[in-house]
Amino acid sequence: MEYTVDKEKCIGCGSCNLACPNGMGMxxxxxxxxxxxxxxxxxGGTDLCPYGAIVEEDEGKAI
Ligand code: SF4
Known part of the structure; x- marks a missing residue:
């Protein structure tokens, strides 16, 4: 699975980075x-973000 950040939903709280420093950066x-x-x-994938900003990359969308 590939993940991306929805920059419009991300508020920059940093909690994903704290919880998963090797997976998420700021x-x-x-x-x-x-x-x-x-x-x-x-x-934990998309569950890392309480705001729903970490989303699965699918439907052929390029990173
Ligand atoms: S937890 Fe969600 S809102 Fe907070 S920095 Fe990470 S992606 Fe952005």
């Missing part, structure tokens, strides 16, 4: 970024 725009899909998967 970008210079103040929003989270996916560092490792495998790590995010192990940390």
């Amino acid at each position: 970008g210079s725009d103040g929003r989270a970024t996916v560092l490792s899909n495998a790590e995010v998967e192990e940390c």
